Amino acid sequence: MLQVERLHLKHVLQTVSVLEAVVLRSFGPDGGQVLFTRDTGQVMLSRSGTRILTALRLEHPLARMVVDCVWKHSAVTGDGSKTFILLLASLLRVIDAAASREPNVSHTYTSREAAGAATARRLADKLLAFGLEELGDVIAVGVVPYGGTLSWEDGTAEAQVPAHTDADTHSVQKLLAAFFHTRLGRTNCDFISHLTCELLSHWKRKDDPPSLTLRFIDDNFPALHTPVSGFPVSCSRLIEGQVIHRDFSTPCPQTDHHPIKAAVFTGYLQPKVLNAGAVLELGGGEEKRGKERSIVRYSAWTERSLECVIATLQSLGVSLLLSAVKQSEAVLALAGLAKMCVVECVSEDELSLFAQLSGAAPVSDSWLIGQEHVATLTFCRPILLGAHRYVHVAFHESEERAVVKPYSLVICGPGEGQTDQCACAFRDALRMLITTWEAMRTTAATVVKRTSHSHKSKSLHVDKHADETTCTPINDTTSQRCVLEPGCVIPVGGTFEFLLHHALLQHGCTLRSLSAISDLHTPSHTDTGLPALSQLLADALLSVPRQIYSHSPRRFLHTQVLVLSYMQNYGHPFSPIHKHEHNRSPMQSHGRSNGPLEDSEPSVDCCRKADLVSEVSVLDSGLESVSCKYQLILAVLQCVRSLLRADAVLHAHTPLHKLPRRHSNSSLEDTEEQDED
Structure with missing residues (x-):
């Protein structure tokens, strides 16, 4: 009989808290690296949240489920894996606190637990609905106007x-x-x-x-x-050019003074297929002797046939062959005699990129090769990178093909682990x-709100083609449209969380005011007497900047005051153009009103001069993506709902058959498919 383990909200929170304790060691700009040691003695050093989480040996299925959600989100956006865990744990805590405050019908432990679980599920469902329907509008109105647009x-x-x-x-x-x-x-x-x-x-x-x-x-x-x-x-x-990660199988061609031509083969260079009976014809009564003559005749015909293939390639000017497979010794010998270079076992990815950059179509049948299968290269030579020798090619510029001038990236690192970490960081x-650069899509009501908003967004660097930018609606309905340009960013250091926290509180106050005036109830917020959803999400968001400034709570409070006072007094974004002209603290400005962050007088007395200078520079030390933050919150809300749906764990003693992982363009869609299954 299968062992059944009942799940409660506290079990989910405990599991996520363990993962939170792991990622907090490397969270934030001052976070350190995590060192893992495998059973084989191999050491891995990393700051990547996804790499750290996937390297853990997790026994509990809830933990594996959370890590899978993080992996899916990171595979799409390339960022936010550690913030995902931190925000997930904070959101579960505020849901647990809200559910525990709900009045229960019975005072028994079982009834209270069941009522709390039901309340937590309802909160999770409503939070996800709020995120899908209204969060985009809140961000567009309360956060985007204080950011900027990349060019x-x-x-x-x-x-x-x-x-x-x-x-x-x-x-x-x-x-x-x-x-x-x-x-x-x-x-x-x-x-x-x-x-x-x-x-x-x-x-x-x-x-x-x-x-x-x-x-x-x-x-x-x-x-x-x-x-x-x-x-x-x-x-x-x-x-x-392009670096092909294979070495030459025959001597490298001399290409110092003239370009060369290359052909790409996905199959074997082989003789033309003829009637085998006519070739291997046995002679009369002398069966053994006739068989030997037929084999010799077949070998000679094969050699002449391959010579015809090489002659055809020479007539096209080909002096370099890129092959996806390993060719026979006869092909290599004939190619060497013809002073033709061969590179074998080239990967499919490299052949595909070569074909796209050169314009030459790969061919599988050597007897069907034509001019459309031949590419012109500027040079082809060996290149030594580290301890390996590769093939280095550069492409000939052609007016007929509007292609870019390609460059390959060489990523170096002290060790194999550090090199792999840099490569993963590049791709992420x-x-x-x-x-x-993907535009955020919101409802048409946001356009009215943003038009009437007093603080209009001004681009960090205005794109001269910004007015020509168009966006495709998310569906066929006319109520969905793109209301902001791609490339929206916001200063780092918790600015996004502080702005969204304030916007969510204002959103909740607006809903309550409208409900009081119209004497109507908003179904998604007040029909069950639950706390305002915007208040719950706002409280959870502050956990991110709290952890960023965990070493100095005073810096957390002062940065929050800086952002809020900036919102109230200035309508232009936190632009980096103020860095060179207004990098002095308020105590250094001598009464001059030079920059937006220098006029935050209410917060000067609560901090030292050195702290204030560092805190002012926080808002100008870097930028982060608004779209990535938005998708992160949606992914966390989806994960919360999935976790709170689980009622029990069945401990099976037989291995489960895993379905092949499908590639998806959205972590949110992947998780929904998993829930439906």
Whole structure:
């Protein structure tokens, strides 16, 4: 008989609290790295929340369920895994506190527990509905006007300026620097962010939107980067062309003075298929001798047939063969005699990228090769990266094909683990940028609210094509439309949480006022006498900045006062343009009103001068994505509902058959599918 374990809210909270204790060690800009030691003695050092959580040996199914939700969310947005756990634990605590305050019909322990579980489920369902229906409007009205909008031209132009100059103040690099700071530490974040901007500038397509270019790099990232261990991270660089992670099977062609042509084969170079009976014909009564003559005749025909294939390739000018499979010794010998180079066992990802960049279509049948299967290369030569020798090719510019000038990324690290950590951070940064440049879709009512709002958003760097930006509705209904440009960002340091906390409280007050005036009840908030949903979510959000400033509670309070006083007194965003002109504290301004953060006089007396200067710089130390934050909250609300739906755990003694994981574009959709199953 299966063992049944009843689940209660306190069990869920205990499980999530254990995961929270693990990720808190590396949370925030001052967080450290977590060291894991495997049974084999291998050591892993990481600050990535997803890597840390997936490396744990989790026995409880609830813990595995939470980690799976975190993995799905991080796979889409590339960020927020540690904040996911922190916000999840905080939200479960406020739900538990709200459910315990509800009056129960019976005073017995079982009845109170059942009533509390039912209340927690209702709260979770209503919170998710609130997040899907109203949270986007609240963010668009209460958070977005105090942020800014990234410019794709500005971000890709940063690569023209050295990393040590004022280009560090650009918005895209500030967004990337803040991201890499939490993943790789303070030492290398500026260097890696500048290298990423340089990579984006080379791959920028003239007429393509940013999301399309970023998705192209993300999809082909395994073929675009080369990990090299044994060198410091500062040795990472870009290399023009493509690096194919195989070595030459025949001598490398000499291409110093003229371009070469290459062909891509996905199959074997083999003789033309003829009637086997006609070739292996046995002779008369001398069966054994006739068989030997037929084998010799077949071998000679095979050699002549392969020579015809090589001759056809020579007539097309081909001097380099890229093969997805290992060719026969006869093919290699004939190619060597023809001074033709062969590269075998090239991965599918690299062949696909080569075909896209060169415009040459791969061919499987060597007898069907034509000019459309031949690519022109500027050079093809060996390259030594670390302890391995690879093939380095560069593509010939063609007016017929409007392609970019490709560059490959070499990622260095002291050890294999550090190199892999940098590579994962690079790819997660690409996914974060993709999510950032996706427009937030809200209801048409938000347009009216934002139009009448006194604080209108001003872009950090205004895009000259901003007026031409259009958005596709989320469905066929006309009530859904895009009300803000892609690339919305907000300063780091808890600014998003402070702004949304204030906006949620204002939203709850507005609903209560409307309900009192109209003498009507809002079904989603007051029909059951439960606490306001916006109040619950607002309380949970403050756990993030509290943890950021956990080493100094005074800094938490003062930063909150700075943000709120800034909202009340200024209508323009927290723009980094104030950094150079208004980087003095209020005590240094001598009565001058220079910057928005310098006029926060009510909070000056409660902090020391040094603390105030550091706190003012917090709001200008980096940027984070509003879209990533929005999707993070929705994913956490979905996870809360899924966790509180579970009633019991069945301990099975036979292994479960796992279904193959399907790729999805939304962590929220994945979790909903899991719930339906």
